[in-house]
Amino acid sequence: MISKEEYERLAQAACQYYKRAGIVLTTAEKERIEIADFGLQDVEHTGLQLIVYVNTDRVCAKEMVLLPHQTCPEHKHPSTGALPGKEETFRCRYGRVYLYVAGEKTPNPHCRPPHGSEAYYTVWREIELNPGEQYTLFPDTLHWFQAGSSGTVISEFSTHSTDETDLFTDPRIKRTPEISEGI
Amino acid sequence: MISKEEYERLAQAACQYYKRAGIVLTTAEKERIEIADFGLQDVEHTGLQLIVYVNTDRVCAKEMVLLPHQTCPEHKHPSTGALPGKEETFRCRYGRVYLYVAGEKTPNPHCRPPHGSEAYYTVWREIELNPGEQYTLFPDTLHWFQAGSSGTVISEFSTHSTDETDLFTDPRIKRTPEISEGI
Ligand SMILES: [Zn+2]
Numbered sequence: 001m002i003s004k005e006e007y008e009r010l011a012q013a014a015c016q017y018y019k020r021a022g023i024v025l026t027t028a029e030k031e032r033i034e035i036a037d038f039g040l041q042d043v044e045h046t047g048l049q050l051i052v053y054v055n056t057d058r059v060c061a062k063e064m065v066l067l068p069h070q071t072c073p074e075h076k077h078p079s080t081g082a083l084p085g086k087e088e089t090f091r092c093r094y095g096r097v098y099l100y101v102a103g104e105k106t107p108n109p110h111c112r113p114p115h116g117s118e119a120y121y122t123v124w125r126e127i128e129l130n131p132g133e134q135y136t137l138f139p140d141t142l143h144w145f146q147a148g149s150s151g152t153v154i155s156e157f158s159t160h161s162t163d164e165t166d167l168f169t170d171p172r173i174k175r176t177p178e179i180s181e182g183i
Numbered sequence: 184m185i186s187k188e189e190y191e192r193l194a195q196a197a198c199q200y201y202k203r204a205g206i207v208l209t210t211a212e213k214e215r216i217e218i219a220d221f222g223l224q225d226v227e228h229t230g231l232q233l234i235v236y237v238n239t240d241r242v243c244a245k246e247m248v249l250l251p252h253q254t255c256p257e258h259k260h261p262s263t264g265a266l267p268g269k270e271e272t273f274r275c276r277y278g279r280v281y282l283y284v285a286g287e288k289t290p291n292p293h294c295r296p297p298h299g300s301e302a303y304y305t306v307w308r309e310i311e312l313n314p315g316e317q318y319t320l321f322p323d324t325l326h327w328f329q330a331g332s333s334g335t336v337i338s339e340f341s342t343h344s345t346d347e348t349d350l351f352t353d354p355r356i357k358r359t360p361e362i363s364e365g366i
């Protein structure tokens with residue numbers, strides 16, 4: 001849960017990033033920017049801002065903002081039975097993002113996990129994405145990402161989003177209620 | 184089929200539109216911009232430029248450019264048996280696009296079909312999309328669209344794209360070979 005003041009501050013910061021990235025949002029969209037704090041009460045370090053453009057049964061597209069060094073914590077999108085998990089492509093639009101996936105550990109990675117959460121970051125193959133660069137993640141693969149020092153704007157093109165089914169490495173994380181009371 | 188010279192000219196024009204829209208492409212992407220002329224040998228009027236970001240079995244994302252008054256001709260994405268047809272969301276990023284779908288005819292629509300192709304434009308409910316505005320099309324629904332006088336850049340978020348299965352109202356249209364010899 002974040003306060004109404006914190007929501008306003010982060011949503012406005014996100015709007016500035018969208019503007020810098022040349023991304024136009026409607027007034028209605030600006031009023032429904034979401035903040036994910038992942039339940040850790042430390043949104044500056046573990047959190048992200050986003051606007052969901054569309055999320056039907058088959059297709060989802062959103063635009064995420066991460067402030068400088070802000071982190072989306074490690075998770076995966078599990079398949080269940082015959083139902084394949086979420087597939088997502090991240091495309092960097094502004095700034096720089098470091099994406100970490102399973103595979104051989106990158107020596108001297110650029111990022112450190114948020115303080116106190118180190119145990120819950122286990123994949124260390126680093127993929128650096130600058131504007132125009134992208135990476136596709138298939139279901140059931142652990143990943144996390146962190147903005148560089150200028151923050152970042154990232155488009156996500158994916159199958160249907162259901163945050164409830166995301167599996168986070170950190171058992172303290174709750175993904176569901178993103179926005180605070182009264183918003 | 185378009186000439187190599189025409190390809191270069193249109194691809195460069197598309198790059199300028201992407202730049203104006205604040206969209207960053209990698210060098211590799213700029214070199215694989217596609218031109219769809221729909222086989223009508225009149226690409227200035229019936230055609231579009233595009234870059235496909237990703238097209239997996241489940242998710243497709245692309246960014247289209249239409250020059251002033253350039254038209255994507257009327258078509259639909261049919262379902263076949265249990266397999267649902269393509270679903271697409273168009274999001275205007277720059278300029279203005281007029282999208283036409285089935286429904287009550289809009290009085291005094293802003294666009295006219297390309298000269299000589301009038302018979303193959305049958306749906307006339309007009310949806311105007313300005314930057315930040317979007318519209319989702321479900322399978323099996325006829326649609327066509329035309330850029331306004333400033334041209335347009337449109338993101339498309341969709342399920343898997345298979346141009347071969349698109350059904351065009353105009354029987355003269357061939358969608359497949361987009362780029363001319365040697366490119
Ligand atoms: Zn994910």
Ligand SMILES: [Zn+2]
Nearest residue numbers: 258260271326
């Ligand atoms: Zn279509």
